[in-house]
Amino acid sequence: MHNDLFKQLQEEHQLVKQILLKMLKSPEGSRKDLLEELKLNLLPHMEGEEKAFYPVLSKKTEAHQPSLEALEEHHIGKIVLHEIENTDSSSDTFLAKCKVLNDLLNHHIHEEEHEIFELARNNISEQATEEIYNNYLSQRNDYKGRLAA
Incomplete structure (x- = not known):
């Protein structure tokens, strides 16, 4: 069970990275839909990490x-x-901001998966990791529900 948390987070990281890449390559007509998809996946993920993982x-x-x-x-x-x-999705500025977010998240994900997860594995017990995992899912799903409402 110790790896369930890390596997879940890595899968969500990959999904967010894929959505961002689509945004960078997509025609302007589909950018807003992809932005909504990104928000529905990224914000609950961050909320779960901020409330369940990082405090511990x-x-x-x-x-x-x-x-x-x-x-x-x-x-x-x-x-x-x-x-x-708040940026016109047909503008070059929209794409520039998406590129900045992509670079920031790629940096963040790399550090998380290669440094922070290792710190967690070495410093948090298997039982505590399982509790974090369950709390993470609860926090993430609650936030997703609030976004969808």
Whole structure:
């Protein structure tokens, strides 16, 4: 069960990366739909990590600073996403902002999957990881429900 959390997060990372790549390559007519798809997958994912994963991980001394940095990357990602929402999808600026978000998220995902997950595996028990996983799913799904309402 220890790996269920990390497998879930990695699968969601891949989905977000795929949606962003589609946005960068898509004609302007489909960009807004892809933006909605991105929001429905990215924001609940971030919410789950912020409420279930990072609060536990940040209590571990060696993971404290990397956890704070990851949370700041979430914050910046949300700002850029909000800017994208308020930009004309037919503009070059829309694509530029999507590229910035893509670069930010690729950097964030790489650090998370190669550094932060390793810190979590080494510092959080299997039982605690299972609790984080269940809490993560609950937080993510609650947020998804609020977005869809």
